[in-house]
Amino acid sequence: DVVMIQSPLFLPVTxxxxxxxxxxxxxxxVYSDGNxxxxxxxxxxxxxxxxxIYKVSNRDSGVPGRFSGSGSGTYFTLxxxxxxxxxxxxxxxxxxxxxxxxxxxxxxxxxx
Amino acid sequence: xxxLVQSGAEVKKPGESLKISCWGAGYRFADYWVAWARQMxxxxxxxxxxxxxxxSETKYSPSFEGQVIISADINIIYLQWSSLRASDxxxxxxxxxxSAVGGYDFDYWGQGTLVTxxx
Numbered sequence: 479d480v481v482m483i484q485s486p487l488f489l490p491v492t493x494x495x496x497x498x499x500x501x502x503x504x505x506x507x508v509y510s511d512g513n514x515x516x517x518x519x520x521x522x523x524x525x526x527x528x529x530x531i532y533k534v535s536n537r538d539s540g541v542p543g544r545f546s547g548s549g550s551g552t553y554f555t556l557x558x559x560x561x562x563x564x565x566x567x568x569x570x571x572x573x574x575x576x577x578x579x580x581x582x583x584x585x586x587x588x589x590x
Numbered sequence: 591x592x593x594l595v596q597s598g599a600e601v602k603k604p605g606e607s608l609k610i611s612c613w614g615a616g617y618r619f620a621d622y623w624v625a626w627a628r629q630m631x632x633x634x635x636x637x638x639x640x641x642x643x644x645x646s647e648t649k650y651s652p653s654f655e656g657q658v659i660i661s662a663d664i665n666i667i668y669l670q671w672s673s674l675r676a677s678d679x680x681x682x683x684x685x686x687x688x689s690a691v692g693g694y695d696f697d698y699w700g701q702g703t704l705v706t707x708x709x
Binding site: 509511513515517519526527528529532533538568570572574575577578579580581582583584 | 636652688696
């Protein structure tokens with residue numbers, strides 16, 4: 479199975495400050511169609527996961543512009559340019575290039 | 591508006607059977623594969639399997655093969671257990687595969703079904 483390692487596990491941030499989460503995969507996530515299937519999800523407390531970013535860097539409709547995804551190969555990053563109170567929750571990366579699909583362990587974002 | 595709607599919370603005893611459901615609204619259900627994911631208390635997410643509602647073709651993650659059955663009927667998919675264990679206590683989510691071609695990418699999620707198994 480493809481192993482997805484996220485860091486940090488916990489990320490205390492100050493409102494208005496930037497935040498960055500990294501995700502490493504044990505294999506390159508390039509599918510046969512040439513696309514890289516790395517997705518970022520946000521799970522707010524008590525809610526279902528919500529897709530933020532797909533195929534590394536494509537932001538979903540309705541996702542604030544302060545969220546951005548980047549990376550290639552086996553190293554990926556989710557950045558929040560200026561953290562807001564509503565960004566509190568757990569963030570997961572997920573690889574969609576190989577079955578079985580696998581998630582990273584999650585990064586819990588909290589406000590200092 | 592696209593939505594995935596799941597059946598309500600369940601409380602069961604060990605050894606009992608259970609079938610939970612997920613149905614789609616706001617889109618043609620048969621056109622999109624749907625997967626099930628598990629989230630144990632305080633833990634992360636794990637994919638269990640995926641089904642094509644159009645023809646019931648199913649794929650299971652190795653960890654869940656033989657442990658659960660994923661099935662589909664008109665406009666609804668199911669996740670079922672024949673004999674529950676306490677370790678099956680979790681929130682179960684269904685999620686829609688964004689496209690039938692290419693890799694796996696999930697765009698919409700259900701609200702989750704809490705399953706509690708306790709004697």
